[in-house]
Amino acid sequence: xxxxxxxxxxxxxxxxxxxxxxxxxxxxxxxxxxxxxxxxxxxxxxxxxxxxxxxxxxxxxxxxxxxxxxxxxxxxxxxxxxxxxxxxxxxxxxxxxxxxxxxxxxxxxxxxxx
Amino acid sequence: xxxxxxxxxxxxxxxxxxxxxxxxxxxxxxxxxxxxxxxxxxxxxxxxxxxxxxxxxxxxxxxxxxxxxxxxxxxxxxxxxxxxxxxxxxxxxxxxxxxxxxxxxxxxxxxxxxxxxxxxxxxxxxxxxxxxxxxxxxxxxxxxxxxxxxxxxxxxxxxxxxxxxxxxxxxxxxxxxxxxxxxxxxxxxxxxxxxxxxxxxxxxxxxxxxxxxxxxxxxxxxxxxxxxxxxxxxxxxxxxxxxxxxxxxxxxxxxxxxxxxxxxxxxxxxxxxxxx
Numbered sequence: 001x002x003x004x005x006x007x008x009x010x011x012x013x014x015x016x017x018x019x020x021x022x023x024x025x026x027x028x029x030x031x032x033x034x035x036x037x038x039x040x041x042x043x044x045x046x047x048x049x050x051x052x053x054x055x056x057x058x059x060x061x062x063x064x065x066x067x068x069x070x071x072x073x074x075x076x077x078x079x080x081x082x083x084x085x086x087x088x089x090x091x092x093x094x095x096x097x098x099x100x101x102x103x104x105x106x107x108x109x110x111x112x113x114x
Numbered sequence: 115x116x117x118x119x120x121x122x123x124x125x126x127x128x129x130x131x132x133x134x135x136x137x138x139x140x141x142x143x144x145x146x147x148x149x150x151x152x153x154x155x156x157x158x159x160x161x162x163x164x165x166x167x168x169x170x171x172x173x174x175x176x177x178x179x180x181x182x183x184x185x186x187x188x189x190x191x192x193x194x195x196x197x198x199x200x201x202x203x204x205x206x207x208x209x210x211x212x213x214x215x216x217x218x219x220x221x222x223x224x225x226x227x228x229x230x231x232x233x234x235x236x237x238x239x240x241x242x243x244x245x246x247x248x249x250x251x252x253x254x255x256x257x258x259x260x261x262x263x264x265x266x267x268x269x270x271x272x273x274x275x276x277x278x279x280x281x282x283x284x285x286x287x288x289x290x291x292x293x294x295x296x297x298x299x300x301x302x303x304x305x306x307x308x309x310x311x312x313x314x315x316x317x318x319x320x321x322x323x324x325x326x327x328x329x330x331x332x333x334x335x336x337x338x339x340x341x342x343x344x345x346x347x348x349x350x351x352x353x354x355x356x357x358x359x360x361x362x363x364x365x366x367x368x369x370x371x372x373x374x375x376x377x378x379x380x381x382x383x384x385x386x387x388x389x390x
Binding site for chain 1: 283293302
């Protein structure tokens with residue numbers, strides 16, 4: 001299944017794919033609880049939905065913060081390893097094409113001979 | 115059992131067909147205790163015996179396929195090595211990273227095979243029950259994973275260092291941190307094991323419930339139902355769908371074992387990570 005050798009095995013793996021779910025649930029649970037406490041303290045039940053929505057907002061903010069953290073790093077890594085290639089996954093075929101084009105003997109001076 | 119029987123009798127008196135439900139997952143105890151006024155009290159059920167059998171079968175599979183290792187592998191050795199390599203390279207190395215994944219390969223391989231075998235028990239004839247369709251078994255397995263990834267983090271960074279690592283989100287400005295620290299803590303420490311166990315449990319539970327529904331419903335439609343000529347063909351259809359669900363369950367069993375192992379590796383990797 002993994003017979004072709006992989007060119008690069010990452011030193012550290014990616015993040016938890018379920019982190020977004022965890023952040024949203026944590027936000028809703030915690031700030032929903034805070035809202036419930038406020039609703040008891042202030043005798044106003046509208047603090048519960050406010051807490052839930054604020055918690056969902058904070059959870060989403062955390063998800064976005066984690067994604068923002070990862071995106072520029074990945075870009076930097078690929079740009080640093082292969083500075084001239086903009087498509088590192090296709091580099092073999094493109095370099096073969098490049099090689100074939102430059103190896104063709106009469107491709108440059110065709111205009112003169114013809 | 116008396117309670118179950120009572121419910122069944124009532125349902126049968128009312129409708130004629132006993133629709134399967136969570137009560138079907140409360141298996142009778144071998145030692146005699148069962149449903150009573152104190153609730154469901156058990157020591158040893160089919161589920162716990164199957165769990166032990168699952169460990170034995172997983173061990174035997176790996177032991178037999180690796181017993182006579184040869185340079186030119188036999189079919190069984192090839193199968194075992196492919197499955198082992200799948201977990202070692204496809205999960206452990208890819209997720210934890212090539213630097214320090216080796217220490218966790220034994221744990222991940224054992225987890226994967228243990229969960230696979232136990233999940234597949236749900237569709238093995240005569241066994242037909244997956245221990246992980248009882249939520250307490252899934253909780254136990256998730257507790258093991260929770261201890262491992264938190265222990266790994268504490269050993270790597272010390273208790274205070276790991277607590278800081280697990281509670282302080284990176285990439286956010288400082289003024290908002292006090293509002294987000296509880297969320298990071300809840301998400302990393304409390305919600306992870308719950309989702310890990312509930313995902314495995316719910317998939318096994320739902321699959322088993324579907325199999326009960328299609329088989330008992332099909333049998334009822336074929337044998338007992340009267341009144342309309344379409345009922346018996348509907349019973350045949352229900353059996354056919356039940357067989358299809360059985361094949362789907364094979365996929366679900368493998369997939370859930372994969373997901374469980376993958377997430378375990380993710381959590382270990384997250385606890386080891388130098389920065390967030």
